[in-house]
Amino acid sequence: MCPVPVAGTSAAKGGSHAAVHHVHELDRKGIKSIRDWPKRLKAARDYAKKCGVTIKATYLTTGDHDLVTILEAGDGGDVAKFALGVGEYGNVRTKTARAWTEQELSKFIGELPPLPK
DSSP states (O other): OOOSOOTTSTTTTTOSSEEEEEEEEEOHHHHHTGGGHHHHHHHHHHHHHHHTEEEEEEEEOOSSOSEEEEEEESOHHHHHHHHHHHHHHOSEEEEEEEEOOHHHHHHHHHTOOOOOO
16 A cells, blocks of 8 residues: 555645545455446445545555545544445455655654664
8 A cells, every 4th residue: 555645635735634545355246236336436425424534536456456545534533434334335345544744754753762772
């Protein structure tokens, strides 16, 4: 998973919302009903809003994961609620990773305590 927020998200602009990568692997139910995907994405966007999450973008990918979704949320608990709900519905198995901006990484490095000697 790429730990860099997508340009245009609040996190990339230094905002208060966290950028989160949510990766999906289609399960048997999901691939058998792939033609319903546009309706499921709309339903997921509506559900995300109810959880306090915004779906910024979704990408079809190659490799270990079938889809990558960029989420934005003010609270990790909101993302957890969204992931649990999506998982409960079925069609995909999910993994979620918080992403920090380059500025946040620089700040973390600047705040590192000295190594023990």
